[in-house]
Amino acid sequence: MTAPAKTAPEARYDPRPASAVSTGVGLVGLGGLIAWTCVARIYGMEGPLAALTALLACAVPMILWSLLVDRVHRNPSTGINWDAPPRPLKESLDISVAKIAALWAIWALIGGLYCIARWYWQEPWIFAMRVLGLAAIPMLVLSIPYVIWLDRRLVEPRDGAWHFGQWLIGRPANADPAMVQDFLRAWAVKGFFLAFMISIVPGNWIETVRPDSAWITENPVNLARWLISVMFMIDVSIATVGYVLTFRPLDSHIRSANPYAAGWVAALICYPPFILMNPGGPLDYHQGTAEWIYWLAGEPLLMALMGLWLAFLTAIYAWATVAFGIRFSNLTHRGVLTHGPYAWSKHPAYLSKNLFWWFATLPFLATTDNVVDAIRNTAVLGLVSGVYYWRARTEERHLMADPAYRDYAAWMERNGPIPRLINRLIPRSLRPNYQPAAAE
Numbered sequence: 001m002t003a004p005a006k007t008a009p010e011a012r013y014d015p016r017p018a019s020a021v022s023t024g025v026g027l028v029g030l031g032g033l034i035a036w037t038c039v040a041r042i043y044g045m046e047g048p049l050a051a052l053t054a055l056l057a058c059a060v061p062m063i064l065w066s067l068l069v070d071r072v073h074r075n076p077s078t079g080i081n082w083d084a085p086p087r088p089l090k091e092s093l094d095i096s097v098a099k100i101a102a103l104w105a106i107w108a109l110i111g112g113l114y115c116i117a118r119w120y121w122q123e124p125w126i127f128a129m130r131v132l133g134l135a136a137i138p139m140l141v142l143s144i145p146y147v148i149w150l151d152r153r154l155v156e157p158r159d160g161a162w163h164f165g166q167w168l169i170g171r172p173a174n175a176d177p178a179m180v181q182d183f184l185r186a187w188a189v190k191g192f193f194l195a196f197m198i199s200i201v202p203g204n205w206i207e208t209v210r211p212d213s214a215w216i217t218e219n220p221v222n223l224a225r226w227l228i229s230v231m232f233m234i235d236v237s238i239a240t241v242g243y244v245l246t247f248r249p250l251d252s253h254i255r256s257a258n259p260y261a262a263g264w265v266a267a268l269i270c271y272p273p274f275i276l277m278n279p280g281g282p283l284d285y286h287q288g289t290a291e292w293i294y295w296l297a298g299e300p301l302l303m304a305l306m307g308l309w310l311a312f313l314t315a316i317y318a319w320a321t322v323a324f325g326i327r328f329s330n331l332t333h334r335g336v337l338t339h340g341p342y343a344w345s346k347h348p349a350y351l352s353k354n355l356f357w358w359f360a361t362l363p364f365l366a367t368t369d370n371v372v373d374a375i376r377n378t379a380v381l382g383l384v385s386g387v388y389y390w391r392a393r394t395e396e397r398h399l400m401a402d403p404a405y406r407d408y409a410a411w412m413e414r415n416g417p418i419p420r421l422i423n424r425l426i427p428r429s430l431r432p433n434y435q436p437a438a439a440e
Contacts, residue, residue, distance in 0.1 A: 014415055016343060017407045020077075020251075020335025025325035026238070028065045033058035033237055037230075040209045048127060051205035054233075059241040062326050063250065072251040077335070079155050080248060086152035095158060096151045098165030103143055105168055106184070110191040111136070119273045120195065128198035150248060160186070185257035189331045190243060196271060197240040204233040220300075221293060224307025231314035235321045242321075242328030250326060251335070256398070258331040263394035266387060267330055277384055285361065285380040288368035292360050306359065313356040316341055320349035331395075336404045338411075345418035346396070346409065350388040357381060 036057035040050050066072045074082065114120045120129055151157040160183030166174040207229035216226045245252050258264065268274045276283040292310070296303045321328055323340035341348035363377035399405040412419050 014411065016415070017336070017338050017404065017411055019337050019339040019342075020404075021323065021325045021327055021337055021339070022065075022070050023323075023339055024069060025062050025065045026322040026340070029058040029062040029238060029241070029325060030234065030322050032061040033234060037208060037233075040205075041213075044209075046206050046209040048202040048205075050209070051202045052131070054205060054237050055201065055241055055244075058237055059245065059326070062241070063245070066250055066252075066326060073249045075251045077255075078248050078251045078253075079159075080150075080153050081155050082153065089148070089152065092151040092157060093148070095162055096148045098169060099147050099151065099157075099159075099161040100143060100165075101168055102161040102165035102183070103147070104140065106164070106187045107136070107139065110187065113191070114195065117273075124199040124203060125195060126199075127202060128195045131198050132195065154248070159183075182257055182259070185259065186254040186332065189254075189257050189329060190246065192268075193271075193330055194240070194243040197236060197243055200236055201240055204229070204236045208233040220304035221307050224304075224311045227311040228314045231311070231318040234318040238318075238321045238324070239328045242324055242326055245326040246329075246334075252325075252327045253334070254329070255333040255335070256401070257333075258394065258398040260394055260397060263331060263391070263398060266391040266394050269387065270391070276387075283380055283384050283387070285363050285377045285384060287377055288366040288370060288373040289361050289363055289377055290365075290367050292362060294367070295362055295365055310356060310360055313352045313359070316352035317349050317356070320352070331398075333399055333402060333405075336399070336402065336408050338408050344416060346412055346416070347388075347392045348418075350392055351418065354385045354388055357384070 033054055036054050040046065040054070072078070073080065114129060114132075119125060160179045163175040163179040164183050166172070167180055208226075211222075211226050211229075216222055242252075246254055258267075269276045272278070275281065278284065279286065292306050293303065296306055320341045323337055323342060327334040327337075345351055358381065361377075361381065363381045364374050366373040366377065396405075396409065400409070413423070
């Protein structure tokens with residue numbers, strides 16, 4: 001007996017895969033951050049302590065929403081069994097001791113690298129070193145009860161930390177090299193990017209809180225520039241919280257860190273001290289350039305429209321970070337996002353960021369009146385965009401190991417507005433995943 005044929009609407013129905021993060025968690029974090037920003041602007045609180053308080057203002061609502069509304073601690077992906085009684089302490093204590101030793105050892109290693117790398121003791125990283133230094137003792141103390149409590153409830157407590165701990169205490173036969181490597185990669189990500197993110201929190205906060213309201217509302221250009229600063233502050237604040245809150249009970253732990261060297265190279269050359277796009281760097285595209293304000297001077301309507309467009313692009317960029325909630329991180333897999341701007345593009349942050357640079361810089365115009373500078377800047381900015389395409393491809397290669405991401409990527413190819421537009425513009429033979437049909 002054959003199944004009844006599907007009707008036209010049923011045949012077209014193609015639901016988007018579920019997102020690992022709800023829309024609400026990012027929105028409540030954004031609400032808390034905006035509320036604290038308003039208070040800070042009223043009372044002129046532009047200092048670093050107020051900037052750190054902003055992190056709490058967005059982190060606490062996101063934690064509460066995740067636990068009380070989304071109930072993420074009940075997700076099977078946490079690896080925690082809440083229904084079974086905790087295993088006896090004597091059965092898990094040896095495991096916990098090995099994991100605590102592993103955590104303390106990796107923190108000591110990261111701290112040693114902070115001391116050796118001299119850029120961490122210069123501005124703006126010195127602020128991050130002070131913050132992490134103050135947090136070191138509480139981290140060491142609290143890690144003991146946290147690990148012991150968690151190991152009694154984990155379905156499989158012998159994770160990467162345990163395998164690294166076995167290696168540390170001289171039992172390498174018990175350690176899985178693959179799990180040790182992933183543990184080290186995950187902490188390399190956190191150690192590098194958390195220090196960087198904390199270091200830029202105060203600067204972005206000041207750019208949002210310090211400007212006077214009269215200056216902001218004086219003209220559309222000032223308003224646009226301030227809104228752009230606000231969007232970058234939102235991005236940095238939410239992202240920093242994401243690097244801090246990597247905890248299994250929040251289901252925000254790192255599933256895996258990118259195992260491909262190309263992925264690390266593509267990411268690190270976009271961040272100090274390895275960045276290639278800084279002034280004088282190989283990918284510096286600012287030789288003889290000027291901001292959009294320079295080129296549109298005397299055209300108030302065009303300036304207002306351009307400012308609005310640039311503010312919109314940074315809003316997309318910030319939205320892409322807010323959508324992560326407490327899970328933002330480079331070079332890691334912490335759950336597949338399919339909502340918000342990720343329903344439109346697999347890489348909305350990279351797309352909006354690069355469009356912002358092209359429109360803000362206008363590299364094909366040069367103040368030197370030298371066509372060589374214009375050509376060079378355009379070509380170099382094209383290379384910068386190529387780097388971000390490279391990053392996107394290496395990230396997809398990592399995430400494709402997860403069937404959930406493969407389902408999302410396939411859905412995006414069928415339904416995503418940006419991928420469908422790109423597929424219409426790029427010949428089939430030039431697409432990354434193109435495979436010619438077999439000859440008949």
